[in-house]
Structures are given as C-alpha cells and as structure tokens.
Amino acid sequence: MIGTASVVAGLSLWQLVAASGRLDATSFPTTSRIAGAGVGLLANRPFWSALGHTAESWALGLLIATVIAIPAGLMIGSNRFLFASTRVVVEFLKPIPVVAILPLALLMFGTTIKMKLLLVAYGALWPLLIQTTYGAHDVDPVVADTARAFRLSYPRRLGFVVLPSAAPFVATGLRLAAVHAFVITIVAELVAGGQGLGLMMFMSDNALRYADTYALAFIAGLLGLSLNFVLQRLERLSLHWHSSQRIEG
Amino acid sequence: MKGRRRALAIEIWLPVSLLVIWWFATKNGSFLEFPPVRLIFERFREEYFFGRFSSDVLPSLVHLALGYGIAATLGVAGGLVIATVPWAEAAASPYVHFFRALPPPAIVPISIILLGLGVTMKTSIIVLGAVWPILLNTIDGVRGLDGTLLETARACQLGRRYRLTHVIAPGAAPQIMTGLRSGLQISILLMAVSEMVASTNGIGYLLLLSQQQFLIADLWAGMIYLGLLGYLLNALFNVGERVVLKWHFGARVGGAL
Amino acid sequence: MGKMKVWVALALVVVVALVAVACGGTTTTTGATATTGAPTETTAAAPTETTAAAPAELTTVNVGVIPYSGMGVLWLGDQKGFFKDHGLKLVLVPAESPAAVLASVQSGQEEFGFSTTIPLIHAVAAGLDVVAVVPNDGTVSSTESSTAIIVPANSTIKSAADLAGKKVAVPALGSEIDLLVHAAAERAGVDPNSVQTVQVPFPTMWAAVKAGQVDAAGTTEPFMSQAIADGAKNISDAERDILGGYNVTAFVTTRKYAIANPQIVKAFREAMEESITYAKDHLDEVRTIIAKNTGLDPSATKTMSLGVDLNPKFNMDGLKAIGNFMVKYGFIKELPPMDQIVLPAS
Numbered sequence: 035m036i037g038t039a040s041v042v043a044g045l046s047l048w049q050l051v052a053a054s055g056r057l058d059a060t061s062f063p064t065t066s067r068i069a070g071a072g073v074g075l076l077a078n079r080p081f082w083s084a085l086g087h088t089a090e091s092w093a094l095g096l097l098i099a100t101v102i103a104i105p106a107g108l109m110i111g112s113n114r115f116l117f118a119s120t121r122v123v124v125e126f127l128k129p130i131p132v133v134a135i136l137p138l139a140l141l142m143f144g145t146t147i148k149m150k151l152l153l154v155a156y157g158a159l160w161p162l163l164i165q166t167t168y169g170a171h172d173v174d175p176v177v178a179d180t181a182r183a184f185r186l187s188y189p190r191r192l193g194f195v196v197l198p199s200a201a202p203f204v205a206t207g208l209r210l211a212a213v214h215a216f217v218i219t220i221v222a223e224l225v226a227g228g229q230g231l232g233l234m235m236f237m238s239d240n241a242l243r244y245a246d247t248y249a250l251a252f253i254a255g256l257l258g259l260s261l262n263f264v265l266q267r268l269e270r271l272s273l274h275w276h277s278s279q280r281i282e283g
Numbered sequence: 284m285k286g287r288r289r290a291l292a293i294e295i296w297l298p299v300s301l302l303v304i305w306w307f308a309t310k311n312g313s314f315l316e317f318p319p320v321r322l323i324f325e326r327f328r329e330e331y332f333f334g335r336f337s338s339d340v341l342p343s344l345v346h347l348a349l350g351y352g353i354a355a356t357l358g359v360a361g362g363l364v365i366a367t368v369p370w371a372e373a374a375a376s377p378y379v380h381f382f383r384a385l386p387p388p389a390i391v392p393i394s395i396i397l398l399g400l401g402v403t404m405k406t407s408i409i410v411l412g413a414v415w416p417i418l419l420n421t422i423d424g425v426r427g428l429d430g431t432l433l434e435t436a437r438a439c440q441l442g443r444r445y446r447l448t449h450v451i452a453p454g455a456a457p458q459i460m461t462g463l464r465s466g467l468q469i470s471i472l473l474m475a476v477s478e479m480v481a482s483t484n485g486i487g488y489l490l491l492l493s494q495q496q497f498l499i500a501d502l503w504a505g506m507i508y509l510g511l512l513g514y515l516l517n518a519l520f521n522v523g524e525r526v527v528l529k530w531h532f533g534a535r536v537g538g539a540l
Numbered sequence: 541m542g543k544m545k546v547w548v549a550l551a552l553v554v555v556v557a558l559v560a561v562a563c564g565g566t567t568t569t570t571g572a573t574a575t576t577g578a579p580t581e582t583t584a585a586a587p588t589e590t591t592a593a594a595p596a597e598l599t600t601v602n603v604g605v606i607p608y609s610g611m612g613v614l615w616l617g618d619q620k621g622f623f624k625d626h627g628l629k630l631v632l633v634p635a636e637s638p639a640a641v642l643a644s645v646q647s648g649q650e651e652f653g654f655s656t657t658i659p660l661i662h663a664v665a666a667g668l669d670v671v672a673v674v675p676n677d678g679t680v681s682s683t684e685s686s687t688a689i690i691v692p693a694n695s696t697i698k699s700a701a702d703l704a705g706k707k708v709a710v711p712a713l714g715s716e717i718d719l720l721v722h723a724a725a726e727r728a729g730v731d732p733n734s735v736q737t738v739q740v741p742f743p744t745m746w747a748a749v750k751a752g753q754v755d756a757a758g759t760t761e762p763f764m765s766q767a768i769a770d771g772a773k774n775i776s777d778a779e780r781d782i783l784g785g786y787n788v789t790a791f792v793t794t795r796k797y798a799i800a801n802p803q804i805v806k807a808f809r810e811a812m813e814e815s816i817t818y819a820k821d822h823l824d825e826v827r828t829i830i831a832k833n834t835g836l837d838p839s840a841t842k843t844m845s846l847g848v849d850l851n852p853k854f855n856m857d858g859l860k861a862i863g864n865f866m867v868k869y870g871f872i873k874e875l876p877p878m879d880q881i882v883l884p885a886s
Contacts, residue, residue, distance in 0.1 A: 035373075036370050036373035036374050037373045037374065037376055037377050038377075039374070040373075040374035040375070040377065040378070041377045041378075044378065060747070060766075060770070061392075061393075061396055061744070061747040062393075062396075115293065118290070118293040118294055119293055119294070119296065119297045120297060121294060122294055122295065122297070122298045123297055123298050123301065125514050125517060125518075126298070126510045126511070126513075126514045127510060128468075128513065128517075129468055129471055129509065129510060129512070129513020129514065129516070129517060130506055130509050130510045130513065131471060131472035131475055131476075131509065132472075133472065133475050133476055133479070133487075133490070134475060134490060134505060134506045134509050135506065136494075137490065137493070137494035137502050138316060138502060138503075138506070140494070140639075140640055140643045140644075141315070141316045141497075141499065141643045141646070141647065142316050142647060143644075143647055143649060144604070144635075144640070144641075144643050144644025144645070144646075144647045144649035144650060145604065145633060145634070145635040145636075145640050145641070145643075145644050145649070146633075146644070146649050148649075213383075213384060216384070217384065217385075217386050217387075220386045221386045221387065221388055224386065224388050224389075224636075225388060225636070226635075226636065226640055227634065227635035227636050227637075227640045227644075228634075229634065232386075233634055233636070235389075236607075236636050237607055237634075237834065237835065238835070239741070239742070239743040240607070240608045240609075240742075240743070240762075240834060240836075241834050241835035241836045241837075242743075242762060242763070242766055242836065242837075242840070243835065244743065247743075251385065251386070251389040254384075254385070254386060254389070255381050255382070255384045255385040255389075256381070256384075257384075258383075258384025258385070259377075259380045259381050259383075259384045261384075262380060262383075262384065263380075315646070315667065315668070392741065392743065392744040392747075395740060395744055395747075395748050395753060396744065396747045396748055396751050396753070397751070399751070399752075399753040400707075400738060400740075400748075400753050400754070479739075480739060480740065480741065481709075481738050481739055481740045481748075481753075482738065482739065483736060483737075483738055491713070491739070492713055492714070494639060495637075495639050495659065495662070495712055495713060495714055495715075496662045496666065496714050496871075496872075497639070497642075497662055497663050497666035497667075497668055498666060499666070
C-alpha cells in the first residue's frame with residue numbers, strides 16, 4: 035500500500051517537473067507521454083519480438099553460466115586444495131567488469147548472439163560461483179563421512195551431500211545471477227549490438243522518439259524487478275525447510 | 284616454515300601455469316583477438332605506469348573513491364534509518380529495486396544533461412549504482428538482529444542513539460560489510476562505464492578508445508588493469524573488514540550471531 | 541491476499557516473457573525493425589517470403605548494417621530486387637557502430653558490412669583484414685550539408701575561428717566528425733589541439749549543448765535538423781566544405797573472403813552500384829523507405845538533407861586525403877597502402 039503510494043508520488047513528481055518546462059521537453063518527456071509510448075510499444079509485434087530475443091540470450095547465457103558455475107562451485111567449496119588453488123584466479127577475474135570484456139567479445143564474435151552469450155555467461159558466472167562456493171564450505175562433517183563410508187562416488191557425493199547443504203546459497207546465487215544477466219543482456223544489446231530490447235532503444239533514439247527510449251528503459255527496469263521478486267518468492271517457497279543465514283547482494 | 288611455503292605453492296601454481304600457457308599460446312601473434320602476452324605487458328607498462336598515470340589512472344581512482352565513499356555513507360546511514368522507521372522501507376523499496384535493475388547506460392544520457400561531463404556526473408553515476416546493495420544489506424542486517432537483544436537494550440533504557448551505534452550497528456556489521464563489498468565491485472564497474480561516455484580521460488575512456496581504434500593489446504592491458512585494481516581493492520577491503528569486525532565483535536552486547 | 545495477487549501477476553510477467561522467447565526467438569536476424577510496428581520491408585530478408593521469379597539458386601550473405609537514415613540506398617536496392625538479380629539473398633544484421641560491424645566482418649560472422657571510412661582506416665592500420673568493396677551511397681555532397689557544427693542561438697561562438705579552447709561534442713573519438721572539428725578549426729586558423737573533443741551520443745548532443753555542458757556539437761541528420769528547428773545555429777558545414785566529394789561510407793568485406801569468393805564480391809559490388817544509380821533518380825523513394833525502416837517521421841525524412849552525391853565509384857584521392865588528415869591529427873601513426881583500404885576492382 036505504502037509502496038504503491040510512494041511510486042505514484044514519484045511518477046507524479048516527474049510529470050510535474052517535466053511539464054513545468056524547466057527541463058528540455060524533448061529530452062525529458064512527461065510521465066504521461068512515456069506511458070503513452072509504452073502502451074504503443076506493448077501493442078505492437080516488434081516489441082515482443084525484441085523481448086523474445088533478449089529473453090533468449092538471457093536464458094541461454096544464464097544456462098551456460100549455471101552449468102559451469104554450480105558444479106565448479108560445489109567442487110571448489112568442498113575441497114580445500116581446489117579452493118586454495120583457484121583463489122587467486124577467481125579473485126583476479128571476479129572484479130573485471132563485463133564492460134571491459136565487451137570489446138573483446140565484439141571482436142571475437144561480432145554483433146551476434148554468441149557475443150551476447152559470452153558476456154551474459156561471464157557476468158552471471160561469478161555471483162553464482164562465489165555463492166555456491168561459499169555454500170559448499172559448510173557441509174556437515176557427519177553427513178560427509180557417512181556418504182564416504184557408503185562409498186558414494188564423487189559426483190554422487192557432490193549432488194546428494196554438498197548440493198543440498200549449499201542449496202540456499204545456490205538459490206541466492208541464481209537469483210543474483212539471473213538479474214545481473216538480464217541487465218547485461220540489455221547493456222550488450224544497447225552498446226554492442228544484436229537483436230533485442232537494447233537495439234530497440236538504440237533505434238528509437240535514432241528515430242528521435244525519446245519517449246520510446248524512456249518507456250523501454252522503464253520496462254526493462256520493471257522486468258528486472260519482477261524477475262528478482264518472483265525468484266525471491268520461489269526461493270523462499272522451496273527452501274523454507276532450510277534455516278540458515280543468507281547473503282543478499 | 285615448510286607449511287608456509289607449501290601454502291604459497293598451492294595458491295600460485297594455477298595462476299602461474301595459466302600465465303605460462305597463455306604466454307606460449309599467443310607468442311606468435313597468430314590470433315588477432317589474443318595478442319602476444321609480452322606486447323600486452325609492454326602496453327600496460329607504457330599506458331598505465333608511465334604515460335597516463337596522472338592523466339587517466341589517478342582521476343579515475345579519485346572518482347571511484349568519491350563515489351564509493353558517498354555511496355557507502357548514504358547506504359549505511361540510509362539503511363539504518365529505513366530499517367528502524369516502520370513505513371520507510373515500504374516506501375523506498377520499489378525505488379531501490381527498480382533502480383537496481385536499470386541498465387547503467389540508460390542513466391547516462393540524463394546524467395550528462397543534468398550533471399554535465401565532469402566529476403559530478405561520474406561520481407553520481409557511481410553512487411546511483413553502488414548505493415543499492417549497501418542499502419539493502421544494511422536493512423537486512425538490522426532486520427536479522429536477535430529480537431531478544433533489541434528488547435533487552437530497550438529495557439535497559441539505553442538511549443536511541445546509543446542503541447543505534449552500540450547495539451544495532453555492530454550487530455548488523457557483518458551483513459553491512461557484505462553489502463559494502465558488493466558496492467565496491469559495482470563502483471569499479473560504474474567508474475569504467477561513466478568514463479565511456481562524454482569523457483576525455485580515465486580508464487573507461489582508454490578502454491573505449493582502444494576498442495574503437497582496434498588497439499587490441501591496449502584493450503587487454505586495460506582489462507588487466509581493471510582486474511588488478513579490483514584484486515588490490517578487494518584485498519584492502521578484506522583487511523579493513525577484519526579490523527572493523529574485530530573491534531565491533533568486542534564491543535557487542537552479548538548474543539551470538 | 542494482496543501479496544498473493546502481486547506474486548501471481550509478476551509470475552505472469554515472467555511466463556509471458558518466456559512465451560515471447562518461443563515466439564520471438566525464431567525470427568531470423570532481419571535489420572530495420574520499424575518501431576512503428578509496420579512490417580519490415582526488406583523482401584529478400586523476410587524468411588517466409590517465397591521468391592517467385594528469382595534465379596534458380598540465391599547465395600545468402602550476411603550484411604552488417606546500422607539501422608539509421610544512411611542506409612536508404614541499400615534498403616531500396618534490396619527492395620527493388622537488384623541483389624536478387626545478381627544472385628544474392630541479403631540477411632541484414634543490425635549493429636550500433638561501425639566498429640561493431642567491422643568486428644563482425646573481421647570475425648567472419650558477416651560477409652559484408654557497412655562502415656564509415658575512418659573507422660575502416662583505423663581497422664586496417666591496426667592490422668584487421670577488412671577492405672572496402674563499394675561505396676554505400678556515394679560521395680559527400682559539395683552543395684547540401686547533412687553534418688554540421690552547431691551552437692546555441694546565444695553563443696559567443698560565431699564561426700569555427702572561435703573554437704579555440706572550447707569543448708565540442710562528437711559521436712565517437714577518432715571518428716569522422718572528430719576529424720572534421722579539428723580540420724574546421726585548423727582551416728579557420730585555430731590550433732586544432734586546443735579544441736577539446738568529447739564523446740557524447742548523438743541523441744544527447746543538442747540537449748547537452750543547451751544545458752551548457754559542451755560549447756558546441758558536431759552532429760548529423762536527423763539530429764541536425766531537429767536541433768536547428770529547436771534554435772541551434774550552424775557555424776560550420778564542415779563535412780560539405782572539407783570532405784565534399786570524398787567517400788565517408790562504404791561496404792566492406794575481408795580480403796580473405798574476397799580472394800575465396802571473387803564472384804560473390806563482384807555480384808555484391810555490381811548490385812550496389814546499380815542501387816546507387818537507381819537511387820540517384822528516385823530520391824523520393826529513398827526517403828520513403830528510410831521513414832519506413834527507421835521509424836522516423838515521414839515529414840522529417842522529407843525535409844532532411846541526404847547530403848550525398850550518388851556516385852557508384854570511389855574517389856581514391858579523397859580517401860587518401862582523409863587518411864592524411866588522420867595521420868596529421870594523430871588518429872593513426874601512418875597511412876596503410878591504398879590497396880589495403882579499397883579492394884582493387886579486378
């Protein structure tokens with residue numbers, strides 16, 4: 035209730051400021067114009083087609099990151115030697131922002147979906163890897179010993195002992211990675227190329243339709259927001275049995 | 284003594300091996316996108332240590348320090364306030380989550396028009412991106428405090444400000460640290476991004492220039508620079524974190540976290 | 541109960557997005573998706589179209605383009621079937637900068653690509669294998685201006701001579717407009733190094749000028765007309781005056797591809813030359829297709845300057861002059877040989 039009220043207040047404030055003429059009219063369209071542009075976009079096919087491309091890149095990139103990060107994280111987290119060995123590499127690569135990799139990705143793959151996948155996967159990899167590693171650290175030694183006593187194979191041990199223990203962290207990591215991946219997809223499209231919402235923003239700029247650009251940015255923000263919200267609910271729902279401190283990021 | 288050497292060996296064998304492999308794989312310069320490592324180091328030395336240290340590296344770091352500092356202050360202070368005032372979180376929450384999900388390049392054009400091209404714009408972009416994880420983690424940290432602890436503090440008639448600084452803040456400190464760490468990462472990212480538009484200097488500017496003029500070794504040098512910077516800052520942060528938490532751990536009013 | 545509803549609604553959003561993946565993700569990469577919602581007009585690229593009277597087999601080529609108003613000739617030529625007549629089926633792949641297109645062509649993702657000549661020369665100087673094949677629309681018009689340096693109406697800057705020590709917005713560093721600003725200043729007797737060029741994206745330029753964040757901006761159509769309609773003053777038709785008669789846009793390929801596929805390259809070149817020749821006498825059709833494929837208002841496209849002399853051949857001296865400018869202002873160290881910049885017509 036309060037949340038909705040505050041949003042309405044914010045939007046109205048924007049409307050007033052934009053309409054007052056103190057800001058340049060073309061660069062700062064009023065909320066009503068942006069809303070109108072937004073409705074116009076949603077009603078036409080090109081938007082949904084672009085959204086499809088964005089979603090495709092996002093989903094595939096996230097999948098690639100997951101397939102690499104979760105097994106790697108489980109292994110690294112549960113094994114002291116692996117953890118110590120990979121620490122320097124991870125600490126060095128982790129802070130390299132995706133924007134720095136972007137030119138390289140462009141050079142390697144051009145403005146194709148492969149370029150986007152490289153960037154999205156790279157960006158989503160780290161939060162997921164780090165969270166999974168952290169979660170795999172604290173496995174109950176009794177359970178681990180029992181599994182070893184029963185001669186469970188290494189992959190089985192990872193899957194049945196380490197993974198459930200690390201589950202809340204993995205879930206948080208997935209959520210962070212998913213939202214991060216979405217932002218990266220749009221940024222890659224906006225700055226580098228490839229079909230999707232980002233490209234649409236670029237084109238509406240070139241067509242002097244700035245209200246469209248704002249509307250698209252707003253929609254992108256909303257999508258990211260919803261993604262986070264939905265994943266949070268799912269997380270809480272599926273892990274209600276697991277009581278542990280979780281890391282928000 | 285042997286233990287320490289062994290520990291060091293475990294930590295460096297992988298990075299060193301990767302470096303060696305990378306060196307030899309690219310030695311001939313047969314891959315356009317992967318120039319010889321030696322060339323990259325050369326360009327790195329030229330650009331980042333001598334040529335452009337004062338003109339590009341230093342200003343970037345200044346923006347980073349300013350932006351991160353402001354974001355940290357706003358985030359922690361704001362988070363403490365929001366967590367303790369009942370309706371504040373509900374009101375702020377949509378904005379926090381929304382702006383967190385906005386792609387940074389979307390904010391840049393407005394920032395240019397409103398804030399210009401200088402320190403203000405760049406610092407603001409960093410703040411606008413880095414403040415959210417700090418804010419959210421602070422709120423979470425306060426939320427996660429033991430209820431009994433807070434009740435006890437209130438029952439002991441401890442003043443509001445005293446409660447805030449001696450009970451709540453220390454209690455939430457570990458979580459706040461997590462947020463600050465996250466904020467640092469984002470600050471580094473936005474430092475680079477903010478310098479890619481409307482800039483005449485800075486690490487982001489150098490990266491962009493290298494890309495647009497296809498100076499690939501320079502590009503790699505820039506990536507390595509960012510990696511090093513992040514590594515160093517994170518290491519510094521870890522040291523700082525240990526100091527802060529140790530101090531607060533001692534000052535906390537009972538209760539295990 | 542209210543919270544439950546919100547959750548359901550948001551879950552719906554995600555589901556819808558996933559459905560959109562299923563529907564949207566299967567379209568082939570056709571450039572020029574009009575934001576107005578009109579279906580794209582490039583016939584050769586539409587995946588569902590059955591080419592009726594086409595020759596037996598068409599070779600599909602991927603062409604990198606930037607979906608802006610400069611692509612009019614290609615779009616029109618494609619629509620008129622010139623490429624089909626030469627046995628080519630075009631798949632247009634959108635990108636946002638010449639550097640991105642050049643990267644795509646270099647990496648083999650695309651066979652041909654649009655680029656402005658200055659990034660092309662940068663690329664060749666940096667060792668990339670790309671080379672120009674055919675002009676995009678022709679040479680810069682010596683009469684009409686489509687690129688200019690603008691200032692606010694009340695500015696103290698009256699001409700290029702007043703640019704000393706000023707901050708000028710350009711779309712990209714080391715770009716054509718960056719070069720033009722330097723050249724215009726020099727021509728007016730100002731030390732080009734005293735002019736500070738700053739990168740600002742085209743859509744933001746005029747607003748930044750008005751807000752006083754930069755003193756002037758080097759801009760192009762359609763942003764130029766929009767700014768002038770809003771009160772901007774044009775202090776220098778730099779492109780027309782300095783680069784008039786030169787090529788600033790072209791289509792490129794890699795030398796590797798050209799050696800392996802001389803027939804396809806020849807076909808592309810001839811189809812493009814035909815398109816340019818046709819466009820010369822049908823400028824209104826060019827404007828129409830620009831409006832349709834970019835989403836620009838037709839009234840804007842009718843009045844904006846196209847700024848080109850539609851000339852299907854390269855002006856080699858002009859390209860060399862551009863290269864020399866680039867060396868002079870420190871964009872590149874030395875000019876590569878001309879046959880690495882433009883593919884010699886065999």
